[in-house]
Amino acid sequence: MADAQGSEFRSSVSTPTLEVDVLVIGWGKGGKTFAAAMASQGKTVAMVEQSSDMYGGTCINIGCVPTKALVHEASVRRRGDDPHTYFTEAVETRDQLIAKLNAVNFAMLNDRDLVTVVDGRARFVAEREVEVEPRGGGSGRAEHLRIVAETVVINTGAVPVMPDLPGADGPRVHDSTSLQHVRPFPKRLAIVGAGPIGLEFASMFQQFGSQVTLLVRGERILPREDADVAGAVASVLTESGIEIRTNTEPTSFEDGDSEVVVRLDGGSALAADAVLLATGRRPATDDLNLAAAGVDIDARGAVVVDDQLRTTAAGVYAMGDVRGGLQQTFISLDDYRVVLDAVSGSGERRVSDRVGVPSTVFITPPFSSVGMTEGEATEQGHRVKTAFAQVVDVKAMPRPKTLRDARGIIKFVVDAETDKVFGARLFHVDSQEVINLVALAMRAGVTASELRDGIWTHPSSTEALNEVLGQLRE
Numbered sequence: 001m002a003d004a005q006g007s008e009f010r011s012s013v014s015t016p017t018l019e020v021d022v023l024v025i026g027w028g029k030g031g032k033t034f035a036a037a038m039a040s041q042g043k044t045v046a047m048v049e050q051s052s053d054m055y056g057g058t059c060i061n062i063g064c065v066p067t068k069a070l071v072h073e074a075s076v077r078r079r080g081d082d083p084h085t086y087f088t089e090a091v092e093t094r095d096q097l098i099a100k101l102n103a104v105n106f107a108m109l110n111d112r113d114l115v116t117v118v119d120g121r122a123r124f125v126a127e128r129e130v131e132v133e134p135r136g137g138g139s140g141r142a143e144h145l146r147i148v149a150e151t152v153v154i155n156t157g158a159v160p161v162m163p164d165l166p167g168a169d170g171p172r173v174h175d176s177t178s179l180q181h182v183r184p185f186p187k188r189l190a191i192v193g194a195g196p197i198g199l200e201f202a203s204m205f206q207q208f209g210s211q212v213t214l215l216v217r218g219e220r221i222l223p224r225e226d227a228d229v230a231g232a233v234a235s236v237l238t239e240s241g242i243e244i245r246t247n248t249e250p251t252s253f254e255d256g257d258s259e260v261v262v263r264l265d266g267g268s269a270l271a272a273d274a275v276l277l278a279t280g281r282r283p284a285t286d287d288l289n290l291a292a293a294g295v296d297i298d299a300r301g302a303v304v305v306d307d308q309l310r311t312t313a314a315g316v317y318a319m320g321d322v323r324g325g326l327q328q329t330f331i332s333l334d335d336y337r338v339v340l341d342a343v344s345g346s347g348e349r350r351v352s353d354r355v356g357v358p359s360t361v362f363i364t365p366p367f368s369s370v371g372m373t374e375g376e377a378t379e380q381g382h383r384v385k386t387a388f389a390q391v392v393d394v395k396a397m398p399r400p401k402t403l404r405d406a407r408g409i410i411k412f413v414v415d416a417e418t419d420k421v422f423g424a425r426l427f428h429v430d431s432q433e434v435i436n437l438v439a440l441a442m443r444a445g446v447t448a449s450e451l452r453d454g455i456w457t458h459p460s461s462t463e464a465l466n467e468v469l470g471q472l473r474e
């Protein structure tokens with residue numbers, strides 16, 4: 001019997017079975033795009049998502065978009081605004097935006113005749129066969145179901161790594177999701193970990209009015225960056241009022257009547273109103289019973305894939321955070337392109353084709369990077385030319401001054417022999433946009449001289465290229 005969505009149902013006394021061409025487990029960026037593409041090709045598709053709060057995935061609901069909405073609200077707060085009231089209103093603005101995006105994402109798949117949205121948690125019971133434990137409260141199909149498919153995509157994302165320390169499960173200790181709705185607003189916030197989440201929340205909460213202490217395990221933040229670049233970022237954060245404590249990590253969290261005390265190795269302690277554990281995210285594979293599907297995972301729990309994102313089981317692919325590698329939305333999206341090509345294209349696109357992958361950490365101003373650092377390029381034996389400029393000194397770049405934020409630096413690392421760009425670090429307003437231009441130049445083999453002599457709009461942050469790339473020295 002075919003249901004309204006065109007998928008075949010086999011009813012047994014025990015559990016009804018849905019047979020589809022394509023099963024996507026988890027509403028991540030890559031998976032949802034793949035589901036829509038497959039339906040456009042006339043395939044029947046089942047999308048299983050464990051929470052209606054997550055239609056659209058991490059990025060839309062708890063990751064990139066809501067945090068960047070909060071980053072923006074924090075950056076336009078005036079000094080006189082009461083932090084508690086201002087934060088409460090900012091969270092309401094965030095919530096309204098996210099509710100809309102969640103609904104749009106649900107409709108984007110659910111409105112398609114060939115797609116069945118299933119509300120529940122999927123668990124493999126055999127090769128390309130899952131059982132779904134239903135979850136109520138959503139708008140999709142919520143019933144105990146088996147789903148059998150020809151092609152399966154695992155797109156279950158990642159979950160926070162919470163250190164196994166006494167008190168880490170206390171009421172004032174948060175992950176990046178719960179801190180977005182923290183009540184009351186924390187006057188003092190301690191953040192453990194200085195990856196993208198730790199840095200972004202430190203910058204954001206400092207601007208909302210918290211006294212932020214950033215606890216860094218190593219000797220400095222951004223340990224993989226050149227020392228001049230990492231030092232410039234640390235200086236701006238420190239000058240904005242964030243306390244950065246290096247070479248330290250917590251040993252326990254003691255919850256009291258009105259505060260939490262963070263005990264640190266070395267014997268010192270820190271009192272705070274809230275703690276953020278920003279200690280990394282690991283692939284969400286624990287409950288998938290992947291062994292039943294013949295899908296291998298590595299020591300970190302990531303699904304093992306080849307260069308075209310095939311798992312160790314025929315017909316089963318993995319995309320995004322769950323397969324290890326860079327945890328970024330645009331990587332999940334590019335994973336979709338690789339799998340689409342493997343399933344229904346020329347089959348030539350590969351993960352290893354990627355060149356010049358940019359990224360931005362959304363502190364204020366944003367810190368954007370692409371390609372190699374100076375240290376990496378010289379370690380590889382290249383002769384390099386570099387340029388390093390303070391944004392405030394770049395005369396051909398009035399844009400940051402018009403926005404009243406001329407903080408930051410620009411660094412370029414260029415091949416002294418070919419004039420091609422090895423890498424760039426842009427730490428200034430608009431850098432999240434300019435870095436994409438530099439990445440494209442790297443991919444297309446555009447030289448540093450061509451970027452230097454480019455015609456760019458005025459006043460824009462891109463204009464910095466005219467001046468800074470004129471300062472390259474060996």
Ligand SMILES: Cc1cc2nc3c(=O)[nH]c(=O)nc-3n(C[C@H](O)[C@H](O)[C@H](O)COP(=O)(O)OP(=O)(O)OC[C@H]3O[C@@H](n4cnc5c(N)ncnc54)[C@H](O)[C@@H]3O)c2cc1C
Nearest residue numbers: 026028029050054057058063122156157320321327328329
């Ligand atoms: C606070 C924060 C800020 C971030 N900011 C940025 C940023 O600015 N830019 C950027 O590029 N990246 C950012 N990231 C990273 C980015 O959000 C992720 O890399 C990206 O969303 C991963 O997408 P994905 O396709 O792997 O899956 P996800 O979007 O994580 O989706 C996985 C889905 O699977 C569901 N699921 C899990 N298990 C099951 C199961 N068994 N059955 C059914 N459903 C299941 C989950 O509920 C979830 O909806 C941020 C992350 C966080 C946490």
Ligand SMILES: NC(=O)c1ccc[n+]([C@@H]2O[C@H](COP(=O)([O-])OP(=O)(O)OC[C@H]3O[C@@H](n4cnc5c(N)ncnc54)[C@H](O)[C@@H]3O)[C@@H](O)[C@H]2O)c1
Nearest residue numbers: 163193194195196197198217249278279280281327360361
């Ligand atoms: N703008 C963006 O692109 C963006 C923003 C947010 C998150 N993300 C993605 O989300 C993922 C998770 O971010 P994250 O910042 O949580 O992870 P991360 O792995 O980048 O950083 C975690 C940090 O916590 C430290 N740490 C771990 N355990 C610790 C402990 N017990 N004590 C002290 N320090 C400890 C680590 O040394 C590390 O510096 C990242 O991979 C990132 O790509 C991206």
